[in-house]
Amino acid sequence: MGVGIEVKDLNAWYGANHALQDINLNIPANHATALIGPSGCGKSTFVRCLNRMHETNPIARVTGTVLIGDLDIYKDCKPVEIRRRVGMVFQRPNPFPTMSIYDNVAAGLKLNGYSSRHVLDEIVERSLKNSALWDEVKDNLKKESGASLSGGQQQRLCIARALAVDPEVLLMDEPASALDPVSTSKIEDLIFQLKAQYTIVIVTHNMQQAARVAEKTGFFLNGRMVEFDSTDKIFTNPGDKRTEDYITGRFG
Amino acid sequence: MTRIRFQQSLENLKERLLVMAGLTEQAVQRAIEAYRERDLSICEQVSRGEIDINLLEREIDQAALDLLAMEQPMAGDLRFILSVIKINAELERVGNAAKSISERVRHMERMAVAELPVNIPRMATLASEMVRKSLQAFIEADAESARSVLTMDDAVDAMNKAAFKSLVKVMEEQSHLAPQALNALMISRSLERVADLATNIAEDVIFWVEGDDVRHHKSLNFGTEQQDKGGTTAS
Amino acid sequence: MRTEHKLRARIRALSDGAATGLAVLSTVLVVTPLVAIFVYLVYKGASSLNLDFFTQVPKPVGEAGGGMANAIVGSAILLGVGSLIGVPMGISGGIYLAEFGRGTKLANAVRFTADVLNGVPSIVMGIAIYSLIVVPQGHFSAFSGGVVLGIMMIPTVCRTTEEMLLMVPNAVREAALALGVPNWRSVLAITVKTASPGIITGCMLAFARVAGETAPLIFTAFGNVGRSVKLSEPIAALPLQIYVYALSPYDDWHRLAWAGSLVLIVLIVLAVSLVRYVTSRGVLKGAS
Numbered sequence: 001m002g003v004g005i006e007v008k009d010l011n012a013w014y015g016a017n018h019a020l021q022d023i024n025l026n027i028p029a030n031h032a033t034a035l036i037g038p039s040g041c042g043k044s045t046f047v048r049c050l051n052r053m054h055e056t057n058p059i060a061r062v063t064g065t066v067l068i069g070d071l072d073i074y075k076d077c078k079p080v081e082i083r084r085r086v087g088m089v090f091q092r093p094n095p096f097p098t099m100s101i102y103d104n105v106a107a108g109l110k111l112n113g114y115s116s117r118h119v120l121d122e123i124v125e126r127s128l129k130n131s132a133l134w135d136e137v138k139d140n141l142k143k144e145s146g147a148s149l150s151g152g153q154q155q156r157l158c159i160a161r162a163l164a165v166d167p168e169v170l171l172m173d174e175p176a177s178a179l180d181p182v183s184t185s186k187i188e189d190l191i192f193q194l195k196a197q198y199t200i201v202i203v204t205h206n207m208q209q210a211a212r213v214a215e216k217t218g219f220f221l222n223g224r225m226v227e228f229d230s231t232d233k234i235f236t237n238p239g240d241k242r243t244e245d246y247i248t249g250r251f252g
Numbered sequence: 253m254t255r256i257r258f259q260q261s262l263e264n265l266k267e268r269l270l271v272m273a274g275l276t277e278q279a280v281q282r283a284i285e286a287y288r289e290r291d292l293s294i295c296e297q298v299s300r301g302e303i304d305i306n307l308l309e310r311e312i313d314q315a316a317l318d319l320l321a322m323e324q325p326m327a328g329d330l331r332f333i334l335s336v337i338k339i340n341a342e343l344e345r346v347g348n349a350a351k352s353i354s355e356r357v358r359h360m361e362r363m364a365v366a367e368l369p370v371n372i373p374r375m376a377t378l379a380s381e382m383v384r385k386s387l388q389a390f391i392e393a394d395a396e397s398a399r400s401v402l403t404m405d406d407a408v409d410a411m412n413k414a415a416f417k418s419l420v421k422v423m424e425e426q427s428h429l430a431p432q433a434l435n436a437l438m439i440s441r442s443l444e445r446v447a448d449l450a451t452n453i454a455e456d457v458i459f460w461v462e463g464d465d466v467r468h469h470k471s472l473n474f475g476t477e478q479q480d481k482g483g484t485t486a487s
Numbered sequence: 488m489r490t491e492h493k494l495r496a497r498i499r500a501l502s503d504g505a506a507t508g509l510a511v512l513s514t515v516l517v518v519t520p521l522v523a524i525f526v527y528l529v530y531k532g533a534s535s536l537n538l539d540f541f542t543q544v545p546k547p548v549g550e551a552g553g554g555m556a557n558a559i560v561g562s563a564i565l566l567g568v569g570s571l572i573g574v575p576m577g578i579s580g581g582i583y584l585a586e587f588g589r590g591t592k593l594a595n596a597v598r599f600t601a602d603v604l605n606g607v608p609s610i611v612m613g614i615a616i617y618s619l620i621v622v623p624q625g626h627f628s629a630f631s632g633g634v635v636l637g638i639m640m641i642p643t644v645c646r647t648t649e650e651m652l653l654m655v656p657n658a659v660r661e662a663a664l665a666l667g668v669p670n671w672r673s674v675l676a677i678t679v680k681t682a683s684p685g686i687i688t689g690c691m692l693a694f695a696r697v698a699g700e701t702a703p704l705i706f707t708a709f710g711n712v713g714r715s716v717k718l719s720e721p722i723a724a725l726p727l728q729i730y731v732y733a734l735s736p737y738d739d740w741h742r743l744a745w746a747g748s749l750v751l752i753v754l755i756v757l758a759v760s761l762v763r764y765v766t767s768r769g770v771l772k773g774a775s
Contacts, residue, residue: 207324207326208324235326235327235330236326236327236330236331236463237327237331237463238327243327244327244328247326247327248255248325248326248327248328248329249254249255249258250254250255251254
């Protein structure tokens with residue numbers, strides 16, 4: 001089951017660049033929450049603070065609190081631990097190029113010490129089914145490499161890989177931006193189904209996508225969160241003029 | 253400013269709707285004049301004008317549909333296009349009401365002139381003033397002004413009820429004037445419909461400008477406070 | 488207007504043909520010396536190749552026959568020791584430079600040192616190891632020969648490893664990290680594995696380079712006419728043997744030198760091909 005995320009006074013820097021300023025928000029459990037905003041507004045940085053990937057940059061710095069469930073992820077545990085509970089899917093599909101489909105999905109488990117063949121088989125099958133890829137690859141699990149699939153399939157493979165470690169939260173950074181409309185629809189349908197088990201946070205440039213999949217939407221601008229509300233309100237009658245200008249394409 | 257073409261398209265849509273408004277206002281004025289002057293040629297004009305109104309209604313709907321499909325409008329733009337579609341339909345029905353009135357005038361022509369205890373011209377003035385004001389509110393995106401139209405409806409409703417009572421009395425007591433009375437009653441009802449449609453237009457304007465759905469506020473009396481849906485806004 | 492177009496098209500076709508011709512000519516020019524050398528070696532050396540060559544040690548001067556068995560085995564041992572020293576150190580250095588020390592002063596120093604080491608003449612290397620190992624030990628040895636070859640392999644292996652690791656897209660690293668895999672494990676199991684074809688190529692390059700080194704071995708392995716395989720004793724090596732024989736006044740030995748040269752080249756080619764074959768079978772079909 002998914003858990004809720006509480007963010008309090010989050011600030012993040014890249015060196016001297018104050019990328020996120022005083023972010024406060026509550027992301028509800030078992031819902032999809034979309035984050036929209038123009039390029040460079042900080043939404044990707046924000047999401048990377050939720051699984052402590054922001055720190056992989058040597059000049060990165062974070063202050064504030066992020067509570068995932070009851071866990072203060074910056075005080076109570078190490079980055080490696082939180083990343084097992086918070087999965088991430090990236091903008092460009094990035095399956096491990098030297099591994100088969102099976103090994104890709106099992107990578108998170110194998111590299112963390114799980115080796116029971118039987119258990120891995122089961123988890124791989126379940127994950128691929130959950131990401132709507134099982135039927136397309138079940139005959140070639142160990143023969144085909146991850147890189148031989150189409151773009152949309154690769155992205156679903158990455159989703160399966162993230163799901164295999166059984167996270168509670170799934171972060172998706174523009175997961176469909178590199179994909180064609182059919183693959184995009186498949187991914188969106190998938191998000192809809194995944195909501196029941198996971199809490200999903202999706203960063204997207206595509207407002208129609210946010211409108212289609214998310215119950216709540218947050219609008220980021222210049223490192224601040226301008227507005228956070230139910231998706232239908234944001235897109236039919238936003239409270240802040242800046243949100244309205246962005247959504248109607250009237251920026252600048 | 254980006255999306256210049258889209259902005260132009262919205263302006264075009266607005267202008268077309270205003271042409272539609274002009275045509276329907278003209279139809280209402282003509283129908284009332286035909287009643288006052290008992291002039292059949294004016295009725296003829298109303299009938300011909302009806303065709304233009306119907307054609308324009310279809311054009312506006314098509315243009316709005318295209319914008320919805322092609323431009324993925326959001327927020328204010330979306331509400332604007334939705335209200336254009338609704339106002340379009342309401343104006344067409346105003347045109348229908350004008351046509352009904354002019355039909356009644358034609359019928360009246362064959363009857364003897366009668367003095368009736370109803371002030372049709374006064375009702376007509378009020379009703380068409382409501383239409384004019386609601387469209388002005390649309391042009392200026394003025395929700396305040398639109399709200400004032402809502403209150404004017406009460407007066408017209410009252411006049412219609414009074415007309416009903418007094419005309420029924422005439423029909424009971426002076427049965428030879430029944431045809432004229434019935435005619436007048438139908439005209440009164442058409443005018444009441446015009447006033448209702450004007451309120452609808454005003455409500456659509458308020459929805460567009462404020463995002464507030466104020467329709468049926470009398471029957472759905474859930475209180476005036478807007479429930480906070482749990483949103484947060486930061487400055 | 489039409490004729491102008493036609494003329495332009497003609498000129499374009501001609502220059503295209505000329506450029507292609509130039510490219511082919513350049514290729515031929517480059518390949519020709521290689522082919523020529525190889526053909527010449529075959530011509531001069533093949534006739535001296537027989538079973539004896541591969542099984543017997545050199546006979547004393549004046550006696551016919553003999554072979555270079557000891558030199559072949561010796562080279563193999565020296566290259567084995569050298570690889571054992573050079574490859575792990577080089578790869579570890581490359582991994583440090585690319586994955587853990589990026590941008591640090593230490594990494595810059597390491598890289599600089601490797602580049603300098605690369606430029607040191609091989610004979611100077613030999614003399615250095617002579618002073619550092621041979622003199623204290625009091626004798627020449629296969630071990631010291633292996634050490635010098637190993638050290639000479641390090642810069643190539645290290646830099647190639649670093650380059651290949653840097654070519655692994657960051658997306659792959661991020662994917663591993665986002666799964667909660669510790670950094671060291673991600674580096675070894677994923678990044679290094681992804682870059683392994685390139686890293687192996689780097690090792691082969693280093694191997695092929697030191698396989699033919701003669702000068703450093705003069706001061707360390709020294710050479711041996713017998714079948715020694717002990718690390719603590721001087722040992723024969725193909726290039727060394729070829730050098731000695733080629734400079735000698737004896738025809739027999741000259742013939743052996745030619746044969747040895749041919750064998751040396753063929754062995755290097757075989758070794759490299761074998762590694763390529765083995766590693767290409769390990770990589771999955773369909774991976775780009």
